Amino acid sequence: MPDHREKRRHKIKFAILFLLITISVLLEKCGNVDAARNPHGRKKQKSKKARIPNKAFAPVSNDAPAPPVPALPPSYAAPTQPDEASTNPSTNCIFNVMDFGAVGDGDSDDTAAFRSAWNSACQVNNSVLLVPSGSTFMITSTIFSGPCQPGLVFQVDGIVMPPDGPDCWPDSDSHRQWLVFYKLDYMTLTGTGTIEGNGQKWWDLPCKPHKGPNGSTLPGPCDSPALIRFFLSSNLVVTGLRIQNSPQFHIKFDGCQEVLIDMLSISSPKLSPNTDGIHIENTMSVGIYNSMIGNGDDCISIGPGCSNVDIDGVTCGPSHGISIGSLGVHNSRACVSNITVRNAVIRNSDNGVRIKTWQGGTGSVSGITFENIQMENVRNSVIIDQYYCLTKACRNETAAVYLTDVAFRNIKGTYDVRSPPIHFACSETVACTNITMSEVELLPYEGILVDDPFCWNAYGAQETLTIPPIDCLQEGFPDTLAENALYVC
Numbered sequence: 001m002p003d004h005r006e007k008r009r010h011k012i013k014f015a016i017l018f019l020l021i022t023i024s025v026l027l028e029k030c031g032n033v034d035a036a037r038n039p040h041g042r043k044k045q046k047s048k049k050a051r052i053p054n055k056a057f058a059p060v061s062n063d064a065p066a067p068p069v070p071a072l073p074p075s076y077a078a079p080t081q082p083d084e085a086s087t088n089p090s091t092n093c094i095f096n097v098m099d100f101g102a103v104g105d106g107d108s109d110d111t112a113a114f115r116s117a118w119n120s121a122c123q124v125n126n127s128v129l130l131v132p133s134g135s136t137f138m139i140t141s142t143i144f145s146g147p148c149q150p151g152l153v154f155q156v157d158g159i160v161m162p163p164d165g166p167d168c169w170p171d172s173d174s175h176r177q178w179l180v181f182y183k184l185d186y187m188t189l190t191g192t193g194t195i196e197g198n199g200q201k202w203w204d205l206p207c208k209p210h211k212g213p214n215g216s217t218l219p220g221p222c223d224s225p226a227l228i229r230f231f232l233s234s235n236l237v238v239t240g241l242r243i244q245n246s247p248q249f250h251i252k253f254d255g256c257q258e259v260l261i262d263m264l265s266i267s268s269p270k271l272s273p274n275t276d277g278i279h280i281e282n283t284m285s286v287g288i289y290n291s292m293i294g295n296g297d298d299c300i301s302i303g304p305g306c307s308n309v310d311i312d313g314v315t316c317g318p319s320h321g322i323s324i325g326s327l328g329v330h331n332s333r334a335c336v337s338n339i340t341v342r343n344a345v346i347r348n349s350d351n352g353v354r355i356k357t358w359q360g361g362t363g364s365v366s367g368i369t370f371e372n373i374q375m376e377n378v379r380n381s382v383i384i385d386q387y388y389c390l391t392k393a394c395r396n397e398t399a400a401v402y403l404t405d406v407a408f409r410n411i412k413g414t415y416d417v418r419s420p421p422i423h424f425a426c427s428e429t430v431a432c433t434n435i436t437m438s439e440v441e442l443l444p445y446e447g448i449l450v451d452d453p454f455c456w457n458a459y460g461a462q463e464t465l466t467i468p469p470i471d472c473l474q475e476g477f478p479d480t481l482a483e484n485a486l487y488v489c
Contacts, residue, residue, distance in 0.1 A: 095121040096130045097137065104135025104158065111139040118144050126151035133157040133193060141173035141225065146184035146233070154181075156191035156241060162225070165201025175223040178247075181230045188237040189228075195243045197227045199272060202247035208273045224248040224274070234258050244268060250295065252279040259283065264291040270318040272296035277319065280306055289313050298323045299346070304334035304363070311341045321351035321378070324368065326388050328361015328401045335489030338367040347376035352415075354380065355406070356388040359427070360397035362486045368406045375413030377445040382408055383423045384432060384458070400427030402487035406460075407436040414445040422453035422470055430487070431478040435460030441467040 095117045098104065102113035114137070121127040127149070131137060136159040144154075162178045163169050179195075181187065206212040207222035227246035230236060232255045239262045243250050250266050253259055259280075266277040277293035280286055281303030290313040293299045299316035302309060302324045316322060322341055327334035334357070346352050353370040375381045386400055403426065415421035421442040426432035435458055444450060455472030462470065 093121075093124055094128045094130050095124075096132060098132060098135075102135075102137055104132075104137050106136035106138055106159075106161070108138065109140065110137045111142060114139050115142060121152060122146065122148035125149045126153075128153045128155050131156045131158050131160055131191065131193065135159070136161065138163065140170055141178050141180075143180040143182055144184075145182045146187075148184060148187070150186040152184070152186070153188045153190060156189070156193040156195060159194045159196055161196040161198055162227075164198045166205065166224075167201070169225075174225065175221075176225055177229050178225045179228045181228075181233060183231075184233040184236070186235045187233065188239070189241070190237070190239045191241055193241065195227065195241060197244060197246035197250070197268070199224075199245040199247040199268060199275065203269075203272050203275075211273075226250075226252050226279075228252070229254065230256050230259075232256070236260065237262075239263050241265070242267075245272075246275050248274050249276045249279045251277075252281075253283045253286070254281050256280075256283045257285050259286045261286070261288045262290055264293075266291065266293040266295060268295045270294075270296055276301045277316075279303065280309070282306070284308055286310070287312075291315075293319060295319050299349070301325070302336060302339060303327070304332070304336065306339070307335075307337045309339045311339075311344065313343050314341075315345045315347075317345075317347035317349045317376070319346070319349045321346055321349050321354050321380075322370075323351065323354045323356060324365060325354070325356035326358060327356070327365065328358040328363070330358075331360040331362075331397075331399070334361055334363040334365075334401050336363075336365045336368075337489065340369045340371070341373070342369070342371040344372075345374045345376070346378050346381075349378050350380065351383060352378045352381035353408070353411070354383045354385065355403060356383075356385045357401040357403075358388050359386070359394065360399050361401045362399055364402040364404065364487045364489050366403075366405045366489075369409070370407065370411060371409040373411045373413075375411065375415060375442060377414055377416055379416035379419045380423055381413070381415045381421045381442050382411060382440065384435075385423070385425050386427045386430075386432075387425055398429045399486065400430040402430050403432040405434045406432070407438070408440055409436070409438045410440075412439070412441045413443075415442050415451075417444045417447055417449055417451065420451040420454050421468065422466075424453070424455045424458035424473070426455075426457040428457055431457040431459055433459045433477055435473060436463060437461070437466050437470060437473065438463035440464075440470075443467065 097113050097117045100113040100116040102110040117129050121129040138161055202224045204211055206218040207220045209217050212218040224247040226249040228251040230253045234256060235258045237260045242265045244267045246268060268275045273296055275296045276298045277295050277300060278288060279301045282305035284307050286309045288311045292315050294317055297320050299319035300322045304327055324336055352375050355365060450468045452468060453470045453472055459474045459477055
């Protein structure tokens with residue numbers, strides 16, 4: 001098994017190295033797009049040299065050790081580069097948005113220039129759409145559609161941002177998404193720049209939690225755009241960028257496969273609502289590595305339809321932790337399997353590692369491992385919540401998503417004493433089974449009180465004694481399980 005993982009590690013390093021070499025060659029060979037490709041007929045300008053993404057870009061906390069180089073699991077297959085024989089070096093080129101009419105002053109609408117540059121770059125193998133450094137580009141909600149020629153790189157070295165808040169948002173544009181990458185294969189989003197979400201005015205809407213008069217939440221339309229969305233795409237690489245202040249989710253993947261996320265910096269204020277850092281759903285074979293995330297909701301959230309996800313070397317906080325779920329909303333079916341979270345640091349967060357499901361759902365969550373995780377002042381450090389509800393009006397249901405084969409290993413640190421550090425609230429009718437606890441040691445961040453864990457209908461085994469002791473975890477299996485047909489995925 002170690003040899004197999006080592007081969008996987010070399011494979012992904014080779015893929016990233018190949019990407020960087022390709023960009024370097026393009027910078028030397030191509031220069032600017034020639035005037036024949038410039039739909040605006042502007043005089044040809046000298047482009048600013050694109051900077052190759054720096055592997056040391058990701059910010060590192062002064063008081064936290066650098067995350068180790070991840071070893072890829074057998075289930076994860078790194079995105080591979082397109083067959084070199086299928087590319088034509090003579091057609092390689094850089095498409096600088098400035099050559100397509102972009103102004104880059106932060107006020108002018110540069111949407112048309114970005115769309116024109118995309119349409120041209122999309123038709124060329126191994127092309128680079130360049131957003132140069134030193135400028136700020138404002139664009140409205142845009143769908144960058146494929147299919148495109150393989151090897152397309154969207155390189156952001158400057159600042160890209162949406163209109164400033166809902167009052168400036170065009171009425172004809174979607175209020176649920178801003179930048180959408182659709183039906184793409186072998187595409188990379190990278191750079192040394194910033195994708196700025198201008199989220200403050202969205203967060204202040206009175207329909208957001210506790211943003212109305214006297215701390216109330218008012219009814220009414222409350223859609224806010226996710227900053228970046230990848231939809232129905234494969235063989236994706238997202239690396240090196242700073243993504244911040246999203247109105248809602250910072251980056252999400254839906255219906256994708258073979259995704260590599262590495263060395264991102266994602267940030268928004270602690271109280272910014274619904275600003276999940278990375279969200280994936282209906283997406284398979286994902287690697288999330290060496291990234292710093294601080295936000296007002298889940299650091300990483302894993303929705304239904306996900307499998308073979310490897311998370312390694314991520315630092316979260318402030319945040320709501322790393323979550324699987326929520327799953328099973330509106331009596332829906334949810335299947336999640338083979339998820340590994342390891343070598344992570346979670347600090348000053350409302351949750352640590354969490355699985356959350358609604359009552360009434362079906363399907364299963366299985367093959368989950370949380371390993372080598374450091375907690376620093378984290379409330380609900382280890383939590384399974386099968387009674388997840390956003391209001392007090394949720395009714396009791398007999399059906400539930402089945403949780404089995406969940407391991408918590410080498411999880412140590414301190415917890416916020418407002419809640420017990422370990423909380424296993426499993427469905428009353430569909431027990432959680434095969435929960436494994438090993439080397440879990442959690443002490444109060446302040447004071448000396450060690451709260452007892454809470455368990456309800458949770459079955460499993462302790463490989464070592466835990467701190468605090470988890471005597472409420474039942475050994476073996478329940479006498480009966482509900483009909484298996486509801487929980488087979």
